[in-house]
Amino acid sequence: MGDFFSGYQVGDFFDEMFAAPGEARPHYSKLFARFKEMDREEFERKRTLAASTFLSQGVTFTVYNDDQGTERIFPFDLLPRIIPAKEWEFVERGLVQRITALNLFLHDIYHSQNILRDGVIPKQIVWEAAHFRPEFMHFDVPRNVYIHICGTDLIRDKDGTYLVLEDNARCPSGVSYVIENRQTMKRTFPSLLGQYRVRPVEDYSQELLNVLRYIAPHAKSEPTVVLLTPGVYNSAYFEHSFLARSMGIEIVEGRDLVAQGGKVFMRTTKGHKQVDVIYRRINDDFLDPQVFRKDSGLGVPGVVEAYRDGNVSLANSIGTGIADDKAVYHFVPKMIRYYLGEDPLLPNVHTYLASVKEDLTYILEHIPDLVVKAVNESGGYGMLVGPQATKIECERFREKVKKNPRNYIAQPVVPLSRAPSFCDDSMQGRHVDLRPFILYGEKVTIIPGGLTRVALRAGSLVVNSSQGGGSKDTWILEEESGPNEGT
Amino acid sequence: MLSRVADSLYWMSRYIERAENNARIADVNLQMLLDLTNQREADPNQQWDPIVSSLEENELFDSLYPTPDGKAVIDFVSLQKKNPNSIYSCLTRARENARTTSEQISSEMWEQINRLYLFVKSDTAKKLVRTSPYEFFKRIIAGSHLFQGITDATMTHGEAWDFIHIGKLLERADCTSRILDIKYHILLPSGEKVGGVIDTIQWMSVLKSCSALEAYRKIYVGQVAPWRVAEFIIMHSGFPRSIRFSVDCFDASLHHISGSDEANFANEAERLSGRLRSDLAYITIGDIFKFGLHEYLERIQDRLAAISRALHETYCANSELETITMD
Numbered sequence: 001m002g003d004f005f006s007g008y009q010v011g012d013f014f015d016e017m018f019a020a021p022g023e024a025r026p027h028y029s030k031l032f033a034r035f036k037e038m039d040r041e042e043f044e045r046k047r048t049l050a051a052s053t054f055l056s057q058g059v060t061f062t063v064y065n066d067d068q069g070t071e072r073i074f075p076f077d078l079l080p081r082i083i084p085a086k087e088w089e090f091v092e093r094g095l096v097q098r099i100t101a102l103n104l105f106l107h108d109i110y111h112s113q114n115i116l117r118d119g120v121i122p123k124q125i126v127w128e129a130a131h132f133r134p135e136f137m138h139f140d141v142p143r144n145v146y147i148h149i150c151g152t153d154l155i156r157d158k159d160g161t162y163l164v165l166e167d168n169a170r171c172p173s174g175v176s177y178v179i180e181n182r183q184t185m186k187r188t189f190p191s192l193l194g195q196y197r198v199r200p201v202e203d204y205s206q207e208l209l210n211v212l213r214y215i216a217p218h219a220k221s222e223p224t225v226v227l228l229t230p231g232v233y234n235s236a237y238f239e240h241s242f243l244a245r246s247m248g249i250e251i252v253e254g255r256d257l258v259a260q261g262g263k264v265f266m267r268t269t270k271g272h273k274q275v276d277v278i279y280r281r282i283n284d285d286f287l288d289p290q291v292f293r294k295d296s297g298l299g300v301p302g303v304v305e306a307y308r309d310g311n312v313s314l315a316n317s318i319g320t321g322i323a324d325d326k327a328v329y330h331f332v333p334k335m336i337r338y339y340l341g342e343d344p345l346l347p348n349v350h351t352y353l354a355s356v357k358e359d360l361t362y363i364l365e366h367i368p369d370l371v372v373k374a375v376n377e378s379g380g381y382g383m384l385v386g387p388q389a390t391k392i393e394c395e396r397f398r399e400k401v402k403k404n405p406r407n408y409i410a411q412p413v414v415p416l417s418r419a420p421s422f423c424d425d426s427m428q429g430r431h432v433d434l435r436p437f438i439l440y441g442e443k444v445t446i447i448p449g450g451l452t453r454v455a456l457r458a459g460s461l462v463v464n465s466s467q468g469g470g471s472k473d474t475w476i477l478e479e480e481s482g483p484n485e486g487t
Numbered sequence: 488m489l490s491r492v493a494d495s496l497y498w499m500s501r502y503i504e505r506a507e508n509n510a511r512i513a514d515v516n517l518q519m520l521l522d523l524t525n526q527r528e529a530d531p532n533q534q535w536d537p538i539v540s541s542l543e544e545n546e547l548f549d550s551l552y553p554t555p556d557g558k559a560v561i562d563f564v565s566l567q568k569k570n571p572n573s574i575y576s577c578l579t580r581a582r583e584n585a586r587t588t589s590e591q592i593s594s595e596m597w598e599q600i601n602r603l604y605l606f607v608k609s610d611t612a613k614k615l616v617r618t619s620p621y622e623f624f625k626r627i628i629a630g631s632h633l634f635q636g637i638t639d640a641t642m643t644h645g646e647a648w649d650f651i652h653i654g655k656l657l658e659r660a661d662c663t664s665r666i667l668d669i670k671y672h673i674l675l676p677s678g679e680k681v682g683g684v685i686d687t688i689q690w691m692s693v694l695k696s697c698s699a700l701e702a703y704r705k706i707y708v709g710q711v712a713p714w715r716v717a718e719f720i721i722m723h724s725g726f727p728r729s730i731r732f733s734v735d736c737f738d739a740s741l742h743h744i745s746g747s748d749e750a751n752f753a754n755e756a757e758r759l760s761g762r763l764r765s766d767l768a769y770i771t772i773g774d775i776f777k778f779g780l781h782e783y784l785e786r787i788q789d790r791l792a793a794i795s796r797a798l799h800e801t802y803c804a805n806s807e808l809e810t811i812t813m814d
Binding site: 055056057058231232237241244245249250251252253255256266267268269 | 488489490491492493583586587589590594597598601602605646744802803
């Protein structure tokens, strides 16, 4: 037998699998049993099979550290993360609540701005945000939905409480890995998957297509939907082509589209064909050189005009970046109370705003104990993890924050929960987060689970793929019918 | 479908076919070399020159290899990154084109082309080329066949498939003409007679390069004669690697795309292709030899290139293309 867990340390964290050393939580017991009977050789075989599957399918991301743009597979850990039905049901309700409030916030901000007038959020937080688009004040988006696709990062603290770390309301990526990870688990652990009743994730693409069709201009019944990619050298290109393929829609680059007379067309072998809905995986800044960045070669000149004329719909809408600004994030619980009159179900991580005087003082004094983040960045860029940073790095950030307080926030270091992962020939606890994908069309639908990212370096809290992160399949269990199962 | 995508599918298919044909030529010459070393007076090195010539990269070859022996040619044809027509380069470009169109082709096709690409990039491939080039070439040819089979079996035979089909057959017609032309470049060792043993071996190797020896034998009994080989490879209407067969098939696909009937033409590509098709149907091998085989084959290559340009003009030129091509 492989004895995979003999030296496993639960540590001073919330462990997803073990309630105490050697004592698996009830929803992990079948998995624990399965690993007890498995030998090393079998496990190695499964690992090889998984890796070769990803490689031959080209499930890769591009690393830009040399001139060739090396393709790497996103490391995949074979131990799934399992979440019981009841627990997920709560998370789901919390996410629905949050996306509903964020959408109401966006509508309000681009119309009457009641939330600012009522002093719930300071005016300058919004007006000074880099991703606020005053050009779109009083513009009505199709079906009144702003964020059609949202990826919300969740973490769990020491007690296992789910917290929202950030919302990704622009072009969140990672969902293709959720689906590919499941495919791989089906090939490597078919019987274990059969023993659990795991909710499927495959219909995400269909749900996404439903959302995109729902927002078509003039409620057109058979709209032409396309996915706009920055191109084959973008690090998420695999995902773009994966989604286009599984929705059966065209994947286009900016040069394939042309805007004329307030309409958008794609250049086809049979001439120009009108496009109704664009799922764009290009940020606002690069979308239209006539309106935003003039130097963008990725976008489509005139697409914004067509959007304004109501002849083409965009997902996500322009200007949603204000909703995932990290300073605005601080106010989301207040938004939920303001718009919905409810208490937030999923709490935020406590956040200090450098633009607030007392907070700034606190941040400058405690920088080595805090995580400092630039408000507009994502993907692990522009941030400092105080406890893991050198004195010089801390000092440099202190200067940056002082110089431009609006641009920074800080949070205490949350001891993220850990899940057993196979590292250096044995199972070891590694920190994880979870990014569920939320779709907002006629109704809100959430993929059961999401992408569990895992920081594979011992002790690391950074789960981003560019920083040595990997992923796991996430199993959301069906509601149990029997009385003795589950938690 | 998108113009850019049509162009990429067409080139993806051409590059795979080109990789296969390069493997065929190298493989057969490798075998021929073994036959010839048993013959006195034959200079083995000379045997490889025509291959390099057929790739039209003589200068590059000379600059890369001080001693132009069999090893050098095998390296040049198989894994040399600097050679834009090496098997490595062709498959890299085929895969790049496939990547930009991977939502159009079936996932099985994508996986196959990706596997083939990963293979030529691997250490296994490097080792095989060094120790057993025969196996390397076999794997490339089999990999290309698998891709073509998967394409026909898993993809809707619609517009996108037609562009792939045209790319494959146009490239095949071009490569077949070059394979046949190799014989033109091969000089018979002094003292050897036309129709002698070495001459026959060389003509047989031309047939083998096109997988045509067995098919040829079924039709022509007895001596392998040059004009018969040329006739078979250029004009046979049913052999899938003959020039005529390839042209017939891509002509049909061209009409399939535009919807026009085969007796007419709807665009310049169809006009040129129809003309070439009827020439191949009505010409005789006597006419060809009178004209000069080498000259005739060169004209075929020019006409194929003109069809390729016209195809691009008709369907793809309305987008600013930066597809990975290197014609």
